Each structure stands twice: as structure tokens, then as C-alpha cells.
Amino acid sequence: MICIEGLVKKFGERTAVNNLSLTIEQGETFGLLGPNGAGKTTTIRILTMLTRPTAGSITINGCRLPEDELAVKSLIGVVPQHFNIDIDLTARENLDLHGRLHHMPRDLRQRRIEALLDYVELKERGNDMVNTFSGGMKRRLMIARALLHEPQVLFLDEPTVGLDPQVRRRLWDLIRRLNADGLTVLLTTHYIEEAESLCRRVAIMEKGQLIALNSPTALCERLGSYVVEWTESEGTQYRFFASRIEAAAFAGTLAANTSLRHTNLEDVFVELTGRRVSG
Numbered sequence: 001m002i003c004i005e006g007l008v009k010k011f012g013e014r015t016a017v018n019n020l021s022l023t024i025e026q027g028e029t030f031g032l033l034g035p036n037g038a039g040k041t042t043t044i045r046i047l048t049m050l051t052r053p054t055a056g057s058i059t060i061n062g063c064r065l066p067e068d069e070l071a072v073k074s075l076i077g078v079v080p081q082h083f084n085i086d087i088d089l090t091a092r093e094n095l096d097l098h099g100r101l102h103h104m105p106r107d108l109r110q111r112r113i114e115a116l117l118d119y120v121e122l123k124e125r126g127n128d129m130v131n132t133f134s135g136g137m138k139r140r141l142m143i144a145r146a147l148l149h150e151p152q153v154l155f156l157d158e159p160t161v162g163l164d165p166q167v168r169r170r171l172w173d174l175i176r177r178l179n180a181d182g183l184t185v186l187l188t189t190h191y192i193e194e195a196e197s198l199c200r201r202v203a204i205m206e207k208g209q210l211i212a213l214n215s216p217t218a219l220c221e222r223l224g225s226y227v228v229e230w231t232e233s234e235g236t237q238y239r240f241f242a243s244r245i246e247a248a249a250f251a252g253t254l255a256a257n258t259s260l261r262h263t264n265l266e267d268v269f270v271e272l273t274g275r276r277v278s279g
């Protein structure tokens with residue numbers, strides 16, 4: 001379980017995270033959403049000990065940050081937003097290097113490397129240099145690396161950015177499998193459908209603050225489970241309703257062409273933050 005209480009991070013005059021409190025349950029897949037600059041990466045960087053908070057307290061599975069640094073390091077696996085694997089080494093060599101840095105004994109290291117290459121479907125490419133890998137393969141290798149020392153919590157910052165839809169879906173399956181195997185997963189994403197598809201609960205941040213926290217379904221229900229969409233000279237208009245009957249009755253009063261559909265998490269995001277997310 002991850003408990004964050006009163007987290008603040010200031011960069012000079014700028015407040016990147018402003019009094020954030022939330023709890024992420026053991027074994028849940030949790031999504032952190034928000035427009036550019038909302039404070040998602042800063043939050044993950046604090047949770048993974050790459051940045052010190054200005055104020056607040058954090059525990060991960062009972063270990064306090066930053067006091068229990070070594071214990072936390074063995075508890076967490078991190079897949080950063082940018083590729084940071086050595087492209088002049090093979091996949092196996094990259095994993096071996098990571099295992100050595102975690103002081104894993106040789107036998108265990110080798111067993112875990114083989115098991116994980118298999119898990120992320122890279123076994124046949126294990127002896128190939130990483131500079132011959134596609135973006136999706138590199139991302140899978142980074143996930144394998146983050147899992148090598150058997151962490152209990154996995155942090156994924158924008159795990160599928162820049163990947164094509166097929167590769168993205170394969171990665172979603174991998175993330176689901178990790179979660180089914182008992183891992184707690186915290187991810188940030190700009191792809192709202194990714195959060196909707198993977199996460200049991202999502203937090204929406206804006207300007208460093210938490211503005212919504214719930215399951216995607218509950219967030220949609222709060223806005224209204226059905227939406228009527230129509231176009232006017234000033235752009236597309238949206239109106240939300242609790243029931244299909246109410247939505248259809250309203251749509252019937254409009255002269256314009258309308259569409260009636262289920263509300264999705266992107267609607268919630270746009271209503272709450274007033275912006276469409278890129279990507």
C-alpha cells in the first residue's frame with residue numbers, strides 16, 4: 001500500500017505538487033492523470049526517490065520515504081518515461097547489469113533474466129543489441145528490467161507513449177498480467193483510454209492538486225452516464241444525463257444532428273480540466 005499525505009514539492013516559487021494526499025491499495029492498478037505540467041512526473045519522481053519532497057509524508061508497504069531508502073529501493077520497480085537502457089548492450093547484458101547493481105547473486109540473476117525475457121516475449125532476441133529493437137521491444141525490456149529484483153510495486157511513467165495501437169494493446173495485456181500476478185501498479189498516462197482500460201481507480205491532478213479520485217465508472221456516473229453531442233457554430237457541445245431516456249428526450253428537442261453515447265473518462269477529464277489531452 002502507498003500512503004501519501006500532504007505532499008508538497010516546490011521548485012523555487014513554482015509549486016509542482018500542492019498538498020497531495022492519497023492512498024493506493026495493495027494489488028491495485030492506479031492511474032495518475034492530468035494535463036501537461038499537472039505534477040504527475042514530479043509525484044512519481046518523489047515516490048521513486050529521484051526527487052526530495054518539500055513537505056509531506058510517504059510510506060510504501062510500511063517503509064517510510066526517504067528514511068528507509070534501501071528497503072524502498074528493493075520494494076519498487078521503475079519504468080521511466082524516457083528510454084534509459086544501454087543500446088550498445090544486448091538485452092541479456094542490460095538485465096545482467098541491473099541485477100548486479102541490485103547485488104543479486106549470479107544464479108538468481110540468471111534464472112530471473114531467463115524467466116523475464118520469456119515473460120515479456122523477448123527470449124529469442126535476448127542476445128541481440130538493443131539498438132536493433134523496436135520501440136515496443138525496448139519498452140518491454142525496460143519492464144523486464146524493472147521486475148528483475150522482484151519488486152512489489154511497479155511505477156510506469158507514460159508506458160505506451162509513441163507506440164502503435166497493436167503494440168500498445170500487447171503492453172496493456174502485459175500490465176494486466178503483472179497486476180493479476182499480485183503487483184501493485186501505479187502509472188501515468190496521457191492516453192485516457194489506457195487508464196480507463198487498465199486502472200481500477202484514477203486520480204486526476206491539475207496544477208499540482210488532486211481534483212478527482214475514483215473508479216472510471218464512478219467518475220462517469222457522477223458526470224452523467226450518457227452524453228448528447230452536437231455541433232454549433234462555436235464548436236461541439238456536450239450535455240450529460242443520468243439516463244438514456246433523459247438524454248434521448250433532450251436530443252429530440254435539438255434541430256442539429258446529435259449523437260447519443262455512453263460517457264467516457266475522456267469526457268470527465270475534459271469537463272474537469274477544461275482541456276483535451278494530446279496524444
Ligand SMILES: Nc1ncnc2c1ncn2[C@@H]1O[C@H](COP(=O)(O)OP(=O)(O)OP(=O)(O)O)[C@@H](O)[C@H]1O
Pocket residue numbers: 011014015016034035036037038039040041042043
Ligand atoms: N526540475 C524542475 N525545475 C523547475 N520546475 C520543474 C522541474 N520539474 C518540474 N517542474 C515544474 O513542475 C510542474 C509539474 O511538472 P511535471 O513534469 O511534474 O508535470 P506532468 O504532469 O508530469 O506534465 P507532463 O504531462 O507534461 O509530463 C511544471 O510546472 C514544471 O514546469
